[in-house]
Structures are given as structure tokens and as C-alpha cells.
Amino acid sequence: MNNKKEILGQYFTKIEIVQRLLDLLFAYKKYNKKIKILEPSFGTGNFIAGLKEKKYFDIDGCEIDKKLTENPCDFIEMSLTKKYDLLVGNPPFSKYNLTESYYLLKKYIKSKVWPSLYLTPKELKKDKEKIENIFILKSLNHIKDKNSSIGYVLPISFFIKNKNKSVKEEILKCFSTIIIYQNEKIWFDQNIPCCFAIFTNIKKLENKIIVIYENSVKNEEVFDIKNIHEELIPQIIFHKNNGYIENDKGIPLKEFLESKNVKVKKSYKENNVSAGNILEKDKIPANEPVENYKLAVVRVGNASVGKCGLINIKNDVLNDMFYIFDLKDQYKKDRQIKENICQQINRKIDYFRNITCRVGSKSIKKEDVLNFRVSI
Ligand SMILES: C[S@@+](CC[C@H](N)C(=O)[O-])C[C@H]1O[C@@H](n2cnc3c(N)ncnc32)[C@H](O)[C@@H]1O
Known part of the structure; x- marks a missing residue:
């Protein structure tokens, strides 16, 4: 494979970023150390290392590339009987001009894990879909119960107004709190515009979307969950609220x-x-x-x-x-x-x-x- 990096979306999250993302996740959602965790595409393993540092040890991992692991595994083929309290990591993203980086339905049609079990009717009708969306849809079928959460690095384009609507609708069937986090740092060896999205259930934040942009301080904005299809990009919301649109001038x-x-x-x-x-x-x-x-x-x-x-x-x-x-x-x-x-x-x-x-x-x-x- 010539362009393996692009096809498999191999951009590894810097360890200091992983630590920040995990701190954020556990600040919002309290878990005991015994929870069962899945990192569905662990790459060089930075999320797993970060979790172990925090004394979470019951972690399963999946990684498709045999250069990165002795036991390669395709998350899409992982049995749906496996359930977790937390799924966390940075799934691969599809590159819009690179077909091989997409989830191709024909590749999985004969899989033991039937696509119809995790795809929505809308995705089932498409020949190809963005791999990050499939990771989300499949992950929703690996959560253990109402107390489970998903924390994934996602391309910022996921939260553009009216994009990925069917996936967002599915997320809302399982979760009533969404936290979207961005900061000004570069998260990989390349600057890819992305965010960390936490899908969870938190009583105090029921039916809320928390949008956080962190520069020198943590800027937070809270929206009702019914705004899920609006543009929810932390950096843009922050700039819009902070002088770039001078609300009453002009x-x-x-x-x-x-x-x-x-x-x-x-x-x-x-x-x-x-x-x-x-x-x-x-x-x-x-x-x-x-x-x-x-x-x-x-x-x-x-x-x-x-x-x-x-x-x-x-x-x-x-x-x-x-x-x-x-x-x-x-x-x-x-x-x-x-x-x-x-x-x-x-x-x-x-x-x-x-x-x-x-x-x-x-x-x-x-x-x-x-x-x-x-x-x-
Ligand atoms: C964006 S990287 C992130 C790796 C790691 N989570 C991190 O944050 O450093 C995505 C990883 O997913 C792997 N991958 C791609 N498709 C996969 C699949 N279907 N199942 C499991 N891993 C996959 C790639 O090889 C790559 O290592």
C-alpha cells in the first residue's frame, strides 16, 4: 500500500494532547478504575498509555495494521457481543478524494458482523460512507448501558451545520449530553482541524451540548441538545462571541x-x-x-x-x-x-x-x- 498513512488515517495523537483529552473526559464523567474500556484503533497506543497512567487497566484494543501490532484486528469486524463502559480514541478519518479511505459496504457485506446491525437504513443504501461515521455507528452498538460513554477525536467537519444528520440522530438515541472540545494546539504531526467529542449521559447536563474552546483559558458555551444539527465548532463559536462579530457596532x-x-x-x-x-x-x-x-x-x-x-x-x-x-x-x-x-x-x-x-x-x-x- 503506497499511501497507507492516508488510507488508514494514521495520524497519531500526541501524548500530551491525549492526557488533556482524558482529563477533560474524566472531569465530566466520573468512573471507577474497574470499568471496561475499548480503544478501537489504537495506532501507536497513546490513548492506552494515557489510560494506564490514570490506573485504568481493563482495556481492550484494536488496530488493523500489522506493522503496529502482533494481533491485527479490524474494528468493523469485532463481535457486537463485546460491550464497554467507555470507548475512547481517535478513529481513522476518510479523506474526501481517496475512495480507499472510506468504508465500502461491499467489503463487509459477507462479514459475520452484518452491516445491517450497525448501519442506519440511510447508510445501508450507500456504497461508501466516511469511516469515522461508521466507527461512531458501530461504537453505539458496543456500549454497555446508560452509564457508558464514547470519547472520540473527530474531524471538525463532523459538526458543520446539517452534516452527518443520520449519525447525529443515532447518537441522540443513546446519549443526552454532548461535549465538543477544541484547543489551539496541533494534535498530530500535521495540523488537521479536529475536535474531541464526548457522547455521554450526565444528569446535571441532560439534553445539553457543551462547546469548549481552550486557548489560555477554557471558554465554554452551553446549547440545548435540539441544536445538534447547527454548526457546533468551538473555535468559531468562540470567535463569533468575542469581538469578531461586533454585535451592536455597524x-x-x-x-x-x-x-x-x-x-x-x-x-x-x-x-x-x-x-x-x-x-x-x-x-x-x-x-x-x-x-x-x-x-x-x-x-x-x-x-x-x-x-x-x-x-x-x-x-x-x-x-x-x-x-x-x-x-x-x-x-x-x-x-x-x-x-x-x-x-x-x-x-x-x-x-x-x-x-x-x-x-x-x-x-x-x-x-x-x-x-x-x-x-x-
Ligand atoms: C487516526 S489514527 C489514531 C491512532 C490512535 N488512536 C491515536 O490517537 O494515536 C487511526 C488508526 O486507526 C487504524 N485503523 C484504520 N482502520 C481501522 C479499522 N478498520 N480497525 C482498526 N483500526 C483501524 C489505523 O491504522 C490508525 O493506526
Whole structure:
């Protein structure tokens, strides 16, 4: 296997991160040291080491790669008769452009552990599904009772609004408390945007989602469980609540912009406007009709997202990186407002970097641009 690291999702959680995650888990959920624990994809074994350090010794482990263990085992094939008080670890994540990294139904259709026992009707209809989702669904069938918990490192994209709905619904059938944790550290040898999700039942926190972002302090926000399909990304919620959206200062751009799409000439190769030169276009040339100028905001790319310029709808050719907005009728010929808005966005491009989670091909939302506040 050439790209084994990507196919099997071999990103091992740093031991100091594991220790923090376990501390967090046991701070919320009290267990005695005798509980039965499963690490379903232990890799180099850091979670198991962290658990032993805390004097938990009744631990089963599973790891598919024979280079990492003498007894390789595929968690998906593990008998469902095995039940645990706690399942904890960092399951593999699928890479969106790498089919082999997905759970392929055909591979398991003849397994002794029937897929229909752990997949929902929705997943059963799909040929492939993200491996992390399958790990969650199967784990739900390995919990012992109401006092059991699952604590998994998950890609942050799991908690994007309206994503993975059927998996989230299944989780809610077993658990009424969800804790989602992120901090500013890098958890693996590569920076993969992820979080630690604890699915559990805690009387005092029944029907609650606790979202925690830890930088120098622990910032906590509590939501009702009915918000499960909303965007629950700790870092973004933290930034939204801490000055990046100045709640009472300025007027949201939606007061000035039309929300409908503006058609523009696009070319991948022959564009004259790209994220690379958009910042130069913050003025409308004196001899040009102002109404031809529309607002272009870069919607993708780590370095450029949020950069903005005024493009000429008649002459300019753009690449695919932009949202294009027109202003409402009363402002279409207002040069000053157009230039002013453009400059105010560019003064705060950090806003878009901080309030938006960009994973894979995901871009900022149009809504985020329309909610940006300006002082006019
Ligand atoms: C993201 S790594 C995490 C390892 C470890 N939990 C940690 O945090 O350091 C995922 C691990 O899952 C293993 N793996 C992938 N598919 C598996 C499967 N079906 N069953 C068991 N292990 C699997 C990979 O080989 C890899 O070591």
C-alpha cells in the first residue's frame, strides 16, 4: 500500500494532547478504575498509555495494521457481543478524494458482523460512507448501558451545520449530553482541524451540548441538545462571541447588498481577476459607469479568504474563487459606498479567517459576508 498513512488515517495523537483529552473526559464523567474500556484503533497506543497512567487497566484494543501490532484486528469486524463502559480514541478519518479511505459496504457485506446491525437504513443504501461515521455507528452498538460513554477525536467537519444528520440522530438515541472540545494546539504531526467529542449521559447536563474552546483559558458555551444539527465548532463559536462579530457596532452588509447571485464571466485559465490581484481593485476608475462595478469577495483559500475588490461586470473575467454581490438599487450608482464597503472588508479579513471553518473544499458562507458589519 503506497499511501497507507492516508488510507488508514494514521495520524497519531500526541501524548500530551491525549492526557488533556482524558482529563477533560474524566472531569465530566466520573468512573471507577474497574470499568471496561475499548480503544478501537489504537495506532501507536497513546490513548492506552494515557489510560494506564490514570490506573485504568481493563482495556481492550484494536488496530488493523500489522506493522503496529502482533494481533491485527479490524474494528468493523469485532463481535457486537463485546460491550464497554467507555470507548475512547481517535478513529481513522476518510479523506474526501481517496475512495480507499472510506468504508465500502461491499467489503463487509459477507462479514459475520452484518452491516445491517450497525448501519442506519440511510447508510445501508450507500456504497461508501466516511469511516469515522461508521466507527461512531458501530461504537453505539458496543456500549454497555446508560452509564457508558464514547470519547472520540473527530474531524471538525463532523459538526458543520446539517452534516452527518443520520449519525447525529443515532447518537441522540443513546446519549443526552454532548461535549465538543477544541484547543489551539496541533494534535498530530500535521495540523488537521479536529475536535474531541464526548457522547455521554450526565444528569446535571441532560439534553445539553457543551462547546469548549481552550486557548489560555477554557471558554465554554452551553446549547440545548435540539441544536445538534447547527454548526457546533468551538473555535468559531468562540470567535463569533468575542469581538469578531461586533454585535451592536455597524450595520450588517445585508442592508446594502442584494443576496441573489450575480453572473460573471469565469475562466480557470484566462481570468484577469484572481485572489492574487483582487486587493488592487478597491477603487472604481473615474471614467467608468459606477453601476457596472460589483463586489467580489474571495470565498476559499486559507490566505486569501475574505479579500475583496470591485470588479467590472462587463469586462472582467474571474476565476472560481469569488462570491459576487450587487448593491441594492438605491446604492447601485453610489461610488463612495461601494469603495467604502470594499475597504472596510479588507481592513478586517481576519474576520473571515476566524469565523469560518474551512475543511477540504468547504468555503465561507454567503451568510457570513451578509452578516459582516460596516460603519457607513
Ligand atoms: C487516526 S489514527 C489514531 C491512532 C490512535 N488512536 C491515536 O490517537 O494515536 C487511526 C488508526 O486507526 C487504524 N485503523 C484504520 N482502520 C481501522 C479499522 N478498520 N480497525 C482498526 N483500526 C483501524 C489505523 O491504522 C490508525 O493506526
